[in-house]
Every structure is written in structure tokens, then in C-alpha cells.
Amino acid sequence: MSKWLGVTLFVCVMTGLYGCAGRAAERFTLEVDLPAEFKIKTAANYRPARGETCTLPRRRGKRPERKVFFSEYASVASRVSYELPLTETADGCPLVLSDVEFDIYAKWGARYSDVAGDITSIFIGDGATENASSEMGSGVQVLRRQCQWLFRTAGPQHAIIKVLKCKSVNDEEDERRKSVAVERDQLVKKTLRVVIGVIGEERPYMGDNWVQFPQGWKRCRGESLEDQSAFCAGNTVDFKSFKMPDGRRCTVYPTCTE
Secondary structure: OOHHHHHHHHHHHHHOOEOOOOOEOOEEEEEEEEOOOEEEEEEEEEEEOOOOOOOOOOOOOOOOOEEEEEOOOOOOOEEEEEEEEOEEEEOOEEEEEEEEEEEEEEEOOOOOOOEEEEEEEEEEEOOOOOOEEOOOOOOEEEEEEEEEEEEEEEOOOOEEEEEEEEEEOOOHHHHHHOEEEEEOHHHOOOEEEEEEEEOOOOEEOOOOOEEEEOOEEEEEOOOOOOOOOOOOOOOOOOEEOEEOOOOOEEOOEOOOOO
16 A cells, blocks of 8 residues: 555544545534523434445444533523534445434423423435525524413323423424424534524313413313313313412412412
């Protein structure tokens, strides 16, 4: 083997994200705007590029085709940012970014267990994807997720707990499939910003459990005071108390005032 060829192979192996010609892999900036008391797990997933016949072996533990990032809770609204390659190489197999997953977590109370979450994702397509957005503007494409707190009762004390639901505000179809497509070519050297917001009004987690009044929501009695499911079933005059996160017994949520 010639000295020149040996050096070339060494560079190709060691650079990883760089081509043999010394050109860096194409990248983009992923930004996520989070409300106060939110955190997120972000996972960038790669798959063999179109036309490649190589496959990645199933493995436990480390997964070179998956890049995972974590943020921490912040008391104020915050932004996290990552530089992600659109192409990768793992075990000699050329890969492309196929999707980005977001595990969203948020605190709804002061206790350690007062946390809820939801999952959403972004599909990264090749070329002109059917559902892809063509709006990149001045180099920043914005995708919005709107989260809302849903309340319910649980256990024999009918304790209030909350569930977090997040959906897209860009596309009604996205609410059902929980993902949105972005063209890979549009992202090169650009910024994809995911903005997560929170709707101020809370709603019941399930229908036919609560009745709304001017002062707030009342929990239907159901078949008995011990009935944990307690569907209204047309009875909108008999209600039961519930336990607030701070320990109070109340009959109106969230005001605790008749």
C-alpha cells in the first residue's frame, strides 16, 4: 500500500462525519423553545441512505445510529440548541437523518411525582415529500406544538392529577399522526425551530366526568361516592368532593370556591 493511500484511508476512518475529500457532513441547527418547568429528551434517528444495501445489526446498549440529548427543568422559559448532521456513517454504513423524536416532560405540582409528559416527532423526508413544508423563510423554519393540561381524579381519595397533551398547530392532520414531514434538502445549513407553548385553560381528561359551572368544574358523583370512574350519565346535579394536590378537599376545580 502506498504512503498516500494509507494516509487517505486513515483520514476517512478518523473523520467520521467528514467525506474523504475533507468536506464536512451537511448539518443544520435544531432549536427547541420550552416553557418554564419543561424539559425534553431529543433523539435523532438515522437509517441507511436511499439505495444503500447495508443494514445495521440489532444491538443492546450503545446505538451509533441514534443521538440522544437531554435538557433540564428551568424556572423560566428557555431554549435548547443542537447542531445535527444530516448524514452519518455507522459500521461503514452511510446513513441519513430519518426523524427526530421529542419526549416532553413538565411539572404540574411541587411533589416529585407531579410530572406528566407526551411524545411527538418530526419525519425528515428525501426530496419532495408529500407532506413536507416548503417554507424556510430567512433560514429559520418554525414548527409549533401546543400543549394543554388535562385534569382527572385517581384513587379512593379522588385525588387530582394532571395529564399533558401536545399537538401541532401547523397541521390538523399532524394531530392524528403525531409527526410532521420536513424536506432534508431544506435543512442544510438552516435552523429548524420547534416552539412548544402551553394553553392557559385546563380541561377534563375524559368527557362525561365533570360539569362546568361559572366558578369552575364539579366532579360527577357516579353510582356512589366510592365510584372512581364516576361518569355523569345524565346526572348533572349530584357531585362529589376531590383532593387537591395541596391536600384540600374541594368540590369545585380549580378555585375550590362555590
